[in-house]
Amino acid sequence: MAAPVAAAARRWRRFWGPRGGPSPLRAFVTVIPKVSQVDNSSDFLGHVPHRRHPGVLHLKSVQLPAELVKAAQLLVQQSMVPGLKEQVVALTNYLWSRKRPPEASELQRQGQELMSELRERVQPRTADAPNVLTNAEEEKLQTRVLTRLRKTTYHWEALRYTDELGLVYVAARLDGGFAAVSRAFHEIRKRVPAFAPCTLLDFGSGTGSVSWAAHGFWGETLREYLCVDSAAPMLALAERLLRGGSESQAPLFPGVYFRQFLPVSPKVKFDLVVSAYSLNELPSLAERRETVRTLWRKTDGFLVLVENGTKEGHQMLMEARDTVLGGCDKVTHDPREAHVFAPCPHHLPCPRLSPERPLPCNFPQTYHPLPFPWNPPQKEEKFSYLILRRGPGAGEEPWPRITQPVLGRPRHVHCHLCCADGSLQHAVVSPRRHGRDLYRCARLSHWGDRLPVRTPPGEAPPGDDGEAPAGIGAESAVPER
Template identity: 65%
Template sequence: MATAWGPKWLRMLSRWRRGLRVAPQSRALGALVRGVTRVDNRDDFLGKRPHRRHPGVLRLPCVRPPRALADAAQLLLLKNAVPGMEKQVQTLTNYLWSRHVPVEAEELQRRAAGLEKLFLETPDLSQTEEKLRGAVLHALRKTTYHWQELSYNEGLSLVYMAARLDGGFAAVSRAFHEIRTRVPEFQPQTLMDFGSGAGSVTWAAHNAWGQSLREYMCVDKSAAMLDLAEKLLKGGSESGESYVPGVFFRQFLPVSPKVQFDVVVSAFSLSELPSKAERTETVQTLWRKTNRFLVLVENGTKAGHSLLMDARDLVLKGKEKSPLDPRPGFVFAPCPHELPCPQSTASRPLACSFSQGYHPIPFSWNKKLKEEKFSMVILARGSPEEADRWPRITQPVLKRPRHVHCHLCCSDGHMQHAVITARQHGRDLYRCARVSSWGDLLPVITPSEFPPSSAQDTPDS
């Protein structure tokens, strides 16, 4: 008997015990997605394609900025030697990533009133008005985030270009890829970029729809940024032919309400606005100027996600109907619904974010592959029935022996932790889940799409 339990048999026993250990969990969590028992094959969506290319796959391979853009950026840094550029880039990157939403004046007043009441109840504090005001201001400075508006002059614009041009290009490219993949017949002719900065949106849009786009409107209040973006398009010089034709630069949004664009983009720009009132006015203006898609992108942080959810709610719940374009709006991506975001309303709120790999512009300090973590919301004009309502995978997929863990945002507005196995859910669904990635859509029929009797008849495990 001793020889029967050699290394080979011990390895087999270990694998068998691991299987036993995960099976009960698999059955328990699988019950959370009662009704998710098969792929959505109503239109024979796979056809002759392999599972790894199912229509919910939206991953974009590691992107690389166009060679012309990389060369122009490197040339501009050589021409304009900025001392300590690497350190400045790191400082600005950290600052932008850690940025919070600015505190509103009403909230400051409320906090000040609370602190004043607290100090008045403190017996050892002298109650002179001047000292009380000083104590309140001192406490506010220590406990309140100090939001500061950045003024992009020529020097800071160069630092921003070196820090954010390639990462911004990667994030916006992923957002455009979502539209191109799901609506391949969409061929926009006009695009407006609010807060255009160094022009990463223009380059990404040209890369995606260069054959059809004939007009790019870049809007940024910083004249230095507009000048830098134009130089990048001209190969790093002030003269010459633009790499992307049909690009126009403005410091203010077009005034006429009749002017609309097929695609309107705001990438990392809502976080640059100092108040909720200004953000509200800006989002409403951008939506009025949207003919088909409004693409909003921010950092993949709680603050960035919060800004996007406010903008999303503003468009979906907006009572203002433009007489020039009364078509309603719906969420094209990433949410498969128009309900409150389950990530935001959870007991421990999380940012709904995604990740895109990219090759950075090869500055001397910047040569390894990078990941851009970002949040996005794509709003569209029309009817929600025009879009797929498959669940969105909101976290990295965990692949384990004979089962797969997927965290899904479903069309009923709830998050589900699905453990999918071939035995319980079928070979097609299991293989589709196994080849899917964070950010993909899982082509399944969710419980809300089943008749009540079907869901009730589904076994628990």
């Protein structure tokens, strides 16, 4: 008898808090407002299991092709790179913590502010005499400003890939990059099963993992894979991987071409254009924007951008999103509009980029890494991605995206959602308020899936009336008996 009473007391304290009042976290929880209930009688699920509802997009675990694993192992074993494990760890940490290159205008602004601050300290300005410094004092002040800027500014450097660094990159990033791109391709194939690309452009192709992933999804229709990378050693390494680790063996699948530059003609377009972990290799915001415009001009179907799941990676993707949606391209070769296919369910500013507390919009993907001694059986890649599509996106369901792990509790589920009205909601789904089918769909969903709910057309989204969303009351939050 004591055990059930103690369990009930724990549940009571979890909801009401340690002092008998409502838990402070409950004040930020809202019920999904004005959501249509769904059930199997409406044929919404098509009589499929709830764990396979239409919003499910996650992959359990990505497995690299056996031929690619064998080729990567062969190349690494033949190279005999000294201290490979330590170099892999160092390169992985460096790439994850890498930031965007500082802009010259921002550095100039910081330098002027710092110069004014230091000048005021050396000789404060008065009404009678302005703070005029001698030439020697001015030079000393400039030296102090430059020293301060060097200490506080991120020192971005372009990566110079050599044969040895390329092999370290294969051991460090081949599997994780393959997993992230596979997750993005899986969403396209799941939501648009009729999409059958014939041509692929991979900008910043590196090890060629994008071509391997695309071949696994659309190998029956793809006839041309164009890999573009400015580093000649990486192109040679990707070609050797394609040949099974040998220079004389035939390619494991045909139609792959390697180049150091993008095609010049604007009329050359590709069904699928991809840039994975490449935007941060460009030295300025202007070059990133121009590159994104060029890639969009060459897109006939989908443009897929993937970056690290950090604040920097997410913000670079939002820059690219604004560049394409802004429509400021002076050269228009395709009148079709840009449509955000994933992960955003809207074209509004990202709600996670609040000035007070910007957060990255990222998603996890588990995978089986290359079988090196230092790798565990499974690893997780945390990445950010953006998929843009040609056309208005007619017929797309604006279902909200789950942006954090789903938290299951007795008879209710907590979901963090990015909604079609551009807001973030911490929603609680229960069978009493939302129906058994929607509740089970939410309970069996994962981080990165879409929750199949929508606000009926013509009704204002929550918060538009100036009132805060209603908090969870005891009727909806206390577990049902």
